[in-house]
Amino acid sequence: MFTYHGRWRLRVIGNDAAYPQRVVLGGSVARVIPGEIGQDEVLGGSEWTLRMEHHDGSRWKRSVRVSRQHTTGDGNRPRHVIFGKDTFDFDTDPNDLVLCLDEIATEPFAAEGLPVPSEDLLGVRIRNTGFEAFGYDAVVDISSAGRARLAEYGVLVHDEWPPAVLRSTGQEILDGAVSVPPLEVGEAAAVYFPVDATRAKQGFPAVEFELRRESDGRVLTSRCTATITVHEAPAHRPDPAPTPALPPLTSQVHGYRGETASE
Secondary structure, three states: OEEEEEEEEEEEEEOOOOOOEEEEEEEOOOEEEEOOOOOEEEEEEEEEEEEEEEEOOOOEEEOOEEEEEEEEOHHHOEEEEEEEEOOOOOOOOOOOEEEEEEEOOOOOEEEEEOOOOEOOEEEEEEEEOOOOOEOOOOEEEEOHHHHHHHHOOOOEEOOOOOHHHHHHHOOOEEOOEEEOOOEOOOOEEEEEEEEEOOOOOOEOOEEEEEEEEEEOOEEEEEEEEEEOOEOOOHHHOOOOOOOOOOOOOOOOOOOOOOOOOOO
16 A cells, blocks of 8 residues: 555556456545546545555455556656556466556645735735645745845845734734645635835836645645736836926007007
């Protein structure tokens, strides 16, 4: 039996058996897949197990031997080829059931820039796009690359959090990063960072964010980028063009033809 984490594509690529075959999945993915060539499934869970079984006419039994070959597939992602031998009663070739599993790259979160609420805050919406819920341990920060990118546009990220900012946003800080509230898959929450944008230049930089969380006892770090709208700081905005001066008003006396002035 093998243990997996995350999302994988499972394909049945070989079956040279006298007995019916099947793949039994347990843990966070509980299902049974027929061991027929052409079966193609996408599986995902925090932790799940895989075993091979055959039916010898009396009941389902585990294969007597299962081996796994590690290689790489498309995009240099991990690929596992699993060979199953149901019984040695007929032959010794380990090809009664052959599976191919390809790991699917899954970004656990996505970030979307929010309208600037003030010149002191930078907002971003964090969405859980992975395969498991975020607990209370998930935190997000602007990466070093993201801070450097913002600095190119005159926006400096503060490492110190004024108490007033924490009160107004209702956020908590853990190890210098913003605590993300628990999020189920597909849910999102807004987080804010204190910045100095008094010298900001207008633009739309792609800023990298970093998410850290625990999964199955491991600390995972993931990164993604979001386009942030930076507005020109008032001090850097060009002065409006002066209003053209109107010509001075002058009094004019009009005489009318055919009239004479009296003395």
